[in-house]
Amino acid sequence: MELIETLEWRYATKKYSSRKVADDILERIITAINLSASSVGIQPYKILVIENQDVRKQLSAYSLNPQITESSHLLIFAAFDSINQATIENYVALIAREREIPVESLSVFRKKALNRLLLNTDEENLIWATKQAYIALGTALIAAAAEKVDTTPMEGFQAEHFDELLGLKEKGLKSVALMAVGYRDEERDTNAHLKKVRWPMEDFVETIK
Amino acid sequence: MELIETLEWRYATKKYSSRKVADDILERIITAINLSASSVGIQPYKILVIENQDVRKQLSAYSLNPQITESSHLLIFAAFDSINQATIENYVALIAREREIPVESLSVFRKKALNRLLLNTDEENLIWATKQAYIALGTALIAAAAEKVDTTPMEGFQAEHFDELLGLKEKGLKSVALMAVGYRDEERDTNAHLKKVRWPMEDFVETIK
Numbered sequence: 001m002e003l004i005e006t007l008e009w010r011y012a013t014k015k016y017s018s019r020k021v022a023d024d025i026l027e028r029i030i031t032a033i034n035l036s037a038s039s040v041g042i043q044p045y046k047i048l049v050i051e052n053q054d055v056r057k058q059l060s061a062y063s064l065n066p067q068i069t070e071s072s073h074l075l076i077f078a079a080f081d082s083i084n085q086a087t088i089e090n091y092v093a094l095i096a097r098e099r100e101i102p103v104e105s106l107s108v109f110r111k112k113a114l115n116r117l118l119l120n121t122d123e124e125n126l127i128w129a130t131k132q133a134y135i136a137l138g139t140a141l142i143a144a145a146a147e148k149v150d151t152t153p154m155e156g157f158q159a160e161h162f163d164e165l166l167g168l169k170e171k172g173l174k175s176v177a178l179m180a181v182g183y184r185d186e187e188r189d190t191n192a193h194l195k196k197v198r199w200p201m202e203d204f205v206e207t208i209k
Numbered sequence: 210m211e212l213i214e215t216l217e218w219r220y221a222t223k224k225y226s227s228r229k230v231a232d233d234i235l236e237r238i239i240t241a242i243n244l245s246a247s248s249v250g251i252q253p254y255k256i257l258v259i260e261n262q263d264v265r266k267q268l269s270a271y272s273l274n275p276q277i278t279e280s281s282h283l284l285i286f287a288a289f290d291s292i293n294q295a296t297i298e299n300y301v302a303l304i305a306r307e308r309e310i311p312v313e314s315l316s317v318f319r320k321k322a323l324n325r326l327l328l329n330t331d332e333e334n335l336i337w338a339t340k341q342a343y344i345a346l347g348t349a350l351i352a353a354a355a356e357k358v359d360t361t362p363m364e365g366f367q368a369e370h371f372d373e374l375l376g377l378k379e380k381g382l383k384s385v386a387l388m389a390v391g392y393r394d395e396e397r398d399t400n401a402h403l404k405k406v407r408w409p410m411e412d413f414v415e416t417i418k
Contacts, residue, residue: 002355003351003352003355004237004241004244007241007244007245008244010246012246012250030410031213032212032213032216034407034408034410034413035217035405035407036216036347037219037221037347037350037362039362039364041406043408043413046412046413046414046415047415048414048415048416049414049415049416050417051416051417052418055417094406094408095406098404099403099404099406116365127336131339131340134343134344134347135343135346135350135362136347137344137347138245138246138343138344138348138351139216139347141246142351143212146211153246153248153344155248156325194308195307195308196244197250197304197307197308198243198244198252199303201239201240201243203255204252204255205239205243205257205258206255206256206258207257207258207259207260208257208258208259208260208261208264209260209261
């Protein structure tokens with residue numbers, strides 16, 4: 001499977017070259033992210049694509065990862081900080097429009113979604129939304145690698161400062177994961193040559209025949 | 210990008226045919242999952258592959274998804290329910306073995322991992338481990354689709370009963386997500402023909418140039 005080679009090729013890039021990722025490649029990566037699966041299909045997150053060096057410099061004060069500024073672009077996965085009735089009604093209306101069916105025909109689905117999500121606290125729904133964003137992060141890492149674009153998934157950052165700098169709170173969002181994209185600087189990046197380490201299959205998988 | 214076609218092809222399968230997924234295909238899907246990225250690289254989860262119909266029947270009492278029994282195989286993503294010093298020491302020892310370097314040369318990494326994880330509560334680390342498992346779920350959905358294998362990602366199940374039936378607690382694991390795999394029954398599955406609905410790009414992405 002070609003995908004396995006793609007996954008073997010990928011690694012958490014430490015040092016980026018100055019080469020920029022072209023807009024059309026970036027667009028295909030975003031399209032792939034947008035096609036990711038999510039619970040209820042509601043995709044409770046947005047993607048910020050940050051090229052602006054000033055903004056990235058400000059953000060870099062709240063992360064120890066130099067990739068924030070040294071990569072070509074920084075992607076921020078920002079989860080919905082709450083799920084309210086309007087979120088679900090918007091989504092149901094979108095389905096009706098896209099499939100050209102009356103909203104009423106989605107009443108069972110609508111009720112299920114409301115029951116599934118509105119009974120939770122905002123904190124529970126944020127965790128749930130974050131998990132959906134991580135499915136998308138999984139897609140994003142593969143989509144970039146399929147284009148021979150290097151990436152660094154990153155968690156170690158002060159999300160509240162990112163949110164403030166980017167005005168995410170006003171938009172009902174919280175930054176939950178980062179992904180730097182760009183091209184590796186193979187000479188300077190010692191990680192580029194390290195053997196990938198994974199739990200051996202006998203520890204990783206259990207089969208019940 | 211071929212990946213976009215693969216993602217377009219994928220959908221949450223409702224009705225499976227009786228056709229089984231071959232062992233070699235399943236193995237490639239698992240290999241892809243094993244190659245997924247994770248924070249610290251520690252991959253704090255395992256995969257259970259359940260073919261046994263009796264076991265799946267017992268599990269199906271604790272989920273509303275008929276795909277549990279009707280698919281070819283059921284994959285369970287089971288996260289580490291805690292991260293202790295031994296988990297990290299095992300992982301550091303594995304890296305040293307695989308890269309043929311002395312454990313001592315990993316002392317900075319080891320210390321960082323200990324600081325990163327041992328200060329958290331078990332509950333915080335379980336959420337963290339679950340998020341890593343969702344990256345892998347993202348990989349798994351793509352890996353299956355790349356093999357033209359259908360899937361259903363599922364969250365709605367009573368995890369504590371799954372854990373009890375499968376003896377996961379004794380293994381330090383908690384079931385956090387499910388994925389049915391198999392082949393769609395295109396005639397019986399009304400979902401197979403629905404237009405995929407995603408947030409429009411202008412709502413989904415924000416670019417800061």
